[in-house]
Amino acid sequence: MTSDAPILSIRGVSKRFGDVTVLKDISLDIEPGEIFSLLGPSGCGKSTLLRLVAGFETPTSGSIWLDGKDMSRLPPNRRPVNMVFQSYAVFPHMSVEDNVAYGLVADRVPRAEIDQRTAEALEQVQLDAFANRKPGELSGGQRQRVALARALVKRPRLLLLDEPLSALDAKLRDAMRLELVKLQESVGITFVIVTHDQSEAMAMSDRIAILEGGHLRQVGSPAELYRKPSDAFVADFIGNVHAFEVQRIDVDVDGAGAGAGAGAEMVLDIASARLGTVRLAMDLPKGIEPGEQAPESTLLVVRPEHVSVTLDEPPQGSVSLIGQLGDIAFQGSRSIVEVQLADGSGLTAIVDESIADRLQAADAGAPITAFWNADTMRLLARHAQATSTTTTTTTTTTVES
Amino acid sequence: MATDKAGPFDYSRKWSLRLVFVFGAIFLYLPIIVLIVFSFNDSRRGGNVIWKGFTTKYYEKAFGNEELMLAFGNSLTIAVTSTVASVLLGTLAAVFLWRFRFPFKPAFEGLIALPIVIPEICMGVSLAMFFSQMGWMDTSNRIWPFNLGNIIIAHITFSFPFAAMVIRTRLASFNPEMAEAARDLGANEWQAFRDVLVPHMRPGLIAAALLSFTLSLDDFVVTFFTSGPSTVTFPVKIYSMVRFSVTPEINAASTVLILMTLVLTFLALRYQRLAS
Numbered sequence: 001m002t003s004d005a006p007i008l009s010i011r012g013v014s015k016r017f018g019d020v021t022v023l024k025d026i027s028l029d030i031e032p033g034e035i036f037s038l039l040g041p042s043g044c045g046k047s048t049l050l051r052l053v054a055g056f057e058t059p060t061s062g063s064i065w066l067d068g069k070d071m072s073r074l075p076p077n078r079r080p081v082n083m084v085f086q087s088y089a090v091f092p093h094m095s096v097e098d099n100v101a102y103g104l105v106a107d108r109v110p111r112a113e114i115d116q117r118t119a120e121a122l123e124q125v126q127l128d129a130f131a132n133r134k135p136g137e138l139s140g141g142q143r144q145r146v147a148l149a150r151a152l153v154k155r156p157r158l159l160l161l162d163e164p165l166s167a168l169d170a171k172l173r174d175a176m177r178l179e180l181v182k183l184q185e186s187v188g189i190t191f192v193i194v195t196h197d198q199s200e201a202m203a204m205s206d207r208i209a210i211l212e213g214g215h216l217r218q219v220g221s222p223a224e225l226y227r228k229p230s231d232a233f234v235a236d237f238i239g240n241v242h243a244f245e246v247q248r249i250d251v252d253v254d255g256a257g258a259g260a261g262a263g264a265e266m267v268l269d270i271a272s273a274r275l276g277t278v279r280l281a282m283d284l285p286k287g288i289e290p291g292e293q294a295p296e297s298t299l300l301v302v303r304p305e306h307v308s309v310t311l312d313e314p315p316q317g318s319v320s321l322i323g324q325l326g327d328i329a330f331q332g333s334r335s336i337v338e339v340q341l342a343d344g345s346g347l348t349a350i351v352d353e354s355i356a357d358r359l360q361a362a363d364a365g366a367p368i369t370a371f372w373n374a375d376t377m378r379l380l381a382r383h384a385q386a387t388s389t390t391t392t393t394t395t396t397t398t399v400e401s
Numbered sequence: 402m403a404t405d406k407a408g409p410f411d412y413s414r415k416w417s418l419r420l421v422f423v424f425g426a427i428f429l430y431l432p433i434i435v436l437i438v439f440s441f442n443d444s445r446r447g448g449n450v451i452w453k454g455f456t457t458k459y460y461e462k463a464f465g466n467e468e469l470m471l472a473f474g475n476s477l478t479i480a481v482t483s484t485v486a487s488v489l490l491g492t493l494a495a496v497f498l499w500r501f502r503f504p505f506k507p508a509f510e511g512l513i514a515l516p517i518v519i520p521e522i523c524m525g526v527s528l529a530m531f532f533s534q535m536g537w538m539d540t541s542n543r544i545w546p547f548n549l550g551n552i553i554i555a556h557i558t559f560s561f562p563f564a565a566m567v568i569r570t571r572l573a574s575f576n577p578e579m580a581e582a583a584r585d586l587g588a589n590e591w592q593a594f595r596d597v598l599v600p601h602m603r604p605g606l607i608a609a610a611l612l613s614f615t616l617s618l619d620d621f622v623v624t625f626f627t628s629g630p631s632t633v634t635f636p637v638k639i640y641s642m643v644r645f646s647v648t649p650e651i652n653a654a655s656t657v658l659i660l661m662t663l664v665l666t667f668l669a670l671r672y673q674r675l676a677s
Contacts, residue, residue: 054581054585055584055585056581056584075584075589076581076584076585077584077585077586077587077588077589081585082585082586083581083582083585085578085581085582086578087576087578089576089578089579089581089582090582091579091582091583091596091597091600093600093601102583102586102588102596103586103587106583106586106587106588106592107587147582150582150586151585151586154586154587
């Protein structure tokens with residue numbers, strides 16, 4: 001086995017429960033030593049995927065390979081994979097020590113080695129002082145450590161964590177998030193985390209797989225997902241976006257035709273507004289051809305943190321929309337500014353102190369221009385369940401490239 | 402002193418309800434207390450309500466009564482055997498109903514619970530007919546304890562549904578992730594059952610055993626119909642003694658039974674608390 005080989009390979013896995021298809025043809029590879037998150041809204045199938053890897057379910061079709069061996073049909077007790085359950089599932093009738101030793105006893109490890117490894121694992125999660133306590137005497141955070149130690153003591157190839165932070169209170173959650181990352185670095189075991197919380201996934205993971213409705217939407221590093229979302233669903237799920245329906249994409253003067261690549265200039269119309277000539281920093285998504293009417297599902301997406309506002313002329317080369325100044329929410333070093341567009345929809349921009357100070361001086365309702373760098377916006381296919389679509393009917397928009 | 406009015410749920414602060422409570426308690430427990438007190442009465446008749454002095458001679462007499470002791474031994478044997486069988490069967494039924502989905506499951510659950518709602522007399526008659534049809538009714542030629550077989554079968558029949566129900570209720574609070582965690586850590590199905598599910602069921606198992614034991618120990622109707630002439634249980638024996646005359650000996654024997662039940666209940670509760 002080469003070091004480049006994936007530790008876990010999920011190949012074309014589908015899962016049906018009766019008439020309900022929970023996972024549809026999922027294929028993904030997980031690399032050794034990474035923290036990999038399965039992210040998606042509830043009901044997207046992420047937990048089922050984790051249970052398939054753990055062995056509590058068997059795939060309807062497809063296979064799951066660990067270290068180059070097909071383990072799709074192995075029972076959970078014969079997979080070198082351990083799980084930290086959402087409810088922790090710490091055995092209430094056993095002491096902390098017995099809980100941690102349980103997996104080693106089941107594997108018939110010699111007693112002396114069990115004692116030694118149990119002690120080490122408890123020390124690793126800072127529970128050595130609680131070895132003889134019953135789980136009922138521990139806090140939620142401590143019970144989770146027991147569950148972690150119990151899984152790690154078996155030195156699994158993969159550690160699966162099902163919503164590991166969801167049952168903790170906010171303060172503990174932030175501390176535990178950091179601790180999990182540190183723990184992963186010290187033990188070097190590959191972590192697969194299921195979560196519905198995008199900020200949690202972004203902060204912890206090396207790579208993230210986004211699932212929705214049983215489909216794998218995109219796999220990538222947090223930065224890739226943020227900068228190059230593959231569709232509007234991913235864009236909206238990873239952070240916030242403003243999305244505008246694109247009505248028309250015309251290829252500009254230099255005549256780049258269908259299949260125009262990055263850097264091609266084109267004229268974009270969003271709803272009734274004409275954005276003018278825009279140089280896109282990306283390839284056109286599949287299914288979107290320049291010219292004629294754009295497919296109804298095409299969206300132009302831009303993030304609030306990339307939008308700025310000005311009372312004067314927008315800088316050269318930026319994309320801009322004209323509206324009226326709305327509320328300004330002061331947040332210390334930055335402020336959130338609302339721009340009312342002509343069709344009544346709103347656009348938020350995140351600006352720094354100097355701009356906020358100038359805006360404070362202006363009257364509410366003053367004409368204002370929202371603008372962003374063309375590099376930061378993306379043309380994406382809208383997924384059927386994409387949210388927060390802003391349709392604009394702004395009057396004029398001019399862009400010089 | 403500020404006296405606030407008793408709220409609708411402050412039952413203990415309403416005089417009328419306190420009175421109801423006191424009368425209820427007297428109605429339930431006074432006969433038992435009288436029975437126990439008069440087991441020590443130095444009188445020839447148990448129904449005599451005149452205190453004639455303290456004595457324990459009726460306890461000696463009861464323990465010396467060979468027929469009564471034989472009946473008592475029979476009752477204990479039947480109770481222990483049917484309890485073990487009921488709890489085993491009840492556990493299997495409860496786990497089966499909890500773990501699996503299958504066609505006609507509600508009908509099956511209803512059928513299991515049927516012996517709980519069927520009048521005892523019907524059960525007694527039907528079992529008696531069954532045993533005589535099978536030619537099992539004459540038990541005089543069987544050696545002890547096999548002559549109790551009919552009664553044991555009958556007792557299992559009516560107490561196992563109670564056991565199944567109690568254990569089933571306990572299983573409802575089981576977190577399936579516990580069993581999965583055990584499997585995940587390397588246990589096979591059987592080990593997961595033994596190490597995780599059984600400890601969780603334990604209070605239910607104890608309650609089921611206690612229930613089965615007391616149901617069996619004091620059952621009269623079903624036992625009366627299914628026992629042959631040579632097999633007498635404690636309640637049946639006491640009934641036949643009462644038909645001649647109520648003597649303090651019966652009071653004494655009953656007191657022993659009450660004491661046993663109390664001790665058993667106390668132990669079971671104590672054990673249950675220690676286990677949790």
